[in-house]
Amino acid sequence: MxxxxxxxxxxxxxxxxxxxxxxxxxxxxxxxxxxxxxxxxxxxxxxxxxxxxxxxxxxxxxxxxxxxxxxxxxxxxxxxxxxxxxxxxxxxxxxxxxxxxxxxxxxxxxxxxxxxxxxxxxxSPVKLDVEGAERFEGKTLHYAVPDIMSFKDKKILITGGSYSAVDWANDLTPIAREIHIIYRGDDLTAHEAEVSRLKKNGVKIRTQSVVTGVIGEDNLEFVEIENKETGEVTNEAYDAIIVNHGYxxxxxxxxxxxxxxxxxxxxxxxxxxxxxxxxxxxxxxxxxxxxxxxxxxxxxxxxxxxxxxxxxxxxxxxxxxxxxxxxxxxxxxxxxxxxxxxxxxxx
Missing domain, CATH: 3.50.50.60 (FAD/NAD(P)-binding domain)
Incomplete structure (x- = not known):
């Protein structure tokens, strides 16, 4: 002993x-x-x-x-x-x-x-509760940003409205082709100064919106997004999703x-x-x-x-x-x- x-x-x-x-x-x-x-x-x-x-x-x-x-x-x-x-x-x-x-x-x-x-x-990160999402983890679906340059020239969807989600969006603005951020609530919960910076950076913001589906074979091709307020569902093309739903x-x-x-x-x-x-x-x-x-x-x-x-x-x-x-x-x-x-x- x-x-x-x-x-x-x-x-x-x-x-x-x-x-x-x-x-x-x-x-x-x-x-x-x-x-x-x-x-x-x-x-x-x-x-x-x-x-x-x-x-x-x-x-x-x-x-x-x-x-x-x-x-x-x-x-x-x-x-x-x-x-x-x-x-x-x-x-x-x-x-x-x-x-x-x-x-x-x-x-x-x-x-x-x-x-x-x-x-x-x-x-551990709260996973995206969508059927088949695990197929894209580590490839085109991420719960953190391990390498900023891997998002160069890509169209990115960030889901989440916290400080981290907004921070990622601002950090990726100089290299990404286009960034959208969606949040299920009425307003982003990040600090107002960072949200203002987000808007100045041209990031498209949608509230009352959630991911309801992911479509693609080996890599992500389309994301199904539902507007909770209107009930409208759209399929939109993205190169990558970053999920920040807490831990x-x-x-x-x-x-x-x-x-x-x-x-x-x-x-x-x-x-x-x-x-x-x-x-x-x-x-x-x-x-x-x-x-x-x-x-x-x-x-x-x-x-x-x-x-x-x-x-x-x-x-x-x-x-x-x-x-x-x-x-x-x-x-x-x-x-x-x-x-x-x-x-x-x-x-």
Missing amino acids: SDNIYDVTVIGGGPAGLFSAFYAGLREMKTKIIDGQDQLGGKVHLYPQKMIWDIGGTEPLAAGDLIKKSISQGLTFDPDVVLNTTITNIRKEDSNYFTIETSEGEKHFSKAVIITIGGGGMI NQNNLLFRENHLGLNLENDFYIQASPTGITNVPGIYAAGDCIRYEGKVNLIAGAYSDAVNAVNNAKMYLDPKANKYAMVSSHNERFDEKNMEIMYKEEDA
């Missing part, structure tokens, strides 16, 4: 989780990452080409590039990684370790746990909450500014945590992660240093620094 018990298990593989794993490795903790998705990176995968400007000390970079850099950094000290695994419960067995249970009946064991599941837990939240971890974590709205953990929860040995970081002064930015997730790891380290070893040695002269990086230095010289 002792070989299977980790010092710390990080639940969630987004920016907060990956930096937690990196910092735990820096502090010489045996670390495991568990994530419900089939890839690390978290919710940042929803907007891979959006530019992120508000991370200190770096030039603006695309979210997709941030994912790659975050994964590379998070795996620096070779944590074990378990994907496609949904945590349903955490139980405290005794004073030595926690049992982490999954929806598949598997069990993981850890002396400390850092929860970094993001705001609302694991999410399903799946947070089985908190559903039973046998540990008795202090929760807010069933999705967020109330904790101290340093990630300490009301359950000894359980810590939290990133968008899933709530405390006064919380910074809801990716940049804020990094400090959350450092605090959570440092507290987990002190929990495991009260005699340990409260903080890790800074990286600029930390011996754990000596070999890696030499590799980088010589690589640059050889180049």
Whole structure:
């Protein structure tokens, strides 16, 4: 059993989780990452080409590039990684370790746990409820915008009226041939300034309208649209559909909450500014945590992660240093620094 018990298990593989794993490795903790998705990176995968400007000390970079850099950094000290695994419960067995249970009946064991599941837990897009729509997914029907240039010179239908839908429409205006946006309600729910920008960009807006059918063989050819107000149904030619109907939240971890974590709205953990929860040995970081002064930015997730790891380290070893040695002269990086230095010289 002792070989299977980790010092710390990080639940969630987004920016907060990956930096937690990196910092735990820096502090010489045996670390495991568990994530419900089939890839690390978290919710940042929803907007891979959006530019992120508000991370200190770096030039603006695309979210997709941030994912790659975050994964590379998070795996620096070779944590074990378990994907496609949904945590349903955490139980405290005794004073030595926690049992982490999954929806598949598997069990993981850890002396400390850092929860970094993001705001609302694991999410998945609400699918277009139209017969045969799944045939076009990933080809001409999309629930995110993975590559802006793939929409170049195309006629696009965006269905949804939220900020994200309007944002996508504005971002695609410079390269798409034509963009239409439809919404089932009376008015788009995005910020009025973004809606005004949408109109200036020449995007055609229709409210009280829904997709009722998709037509095509290998690729989309026509979309059936119903005007809910008049009952009129039209078949219109489009090259692609982007669907933004919101997201399903799946947070089985908190559903039973046998540990008795202090929760807010069933999705967020109330904790101290340093990630300490009301359950000894359980810590939290990133968008899933709530405390006064919380910074809801990716940049804020990094400090959350450092605090959570440092507290987990002190929990495991009260005699340990409260903080890790800074990286600029930390011996754990000596070999890696030499590799980088010589690589640059050889180049």
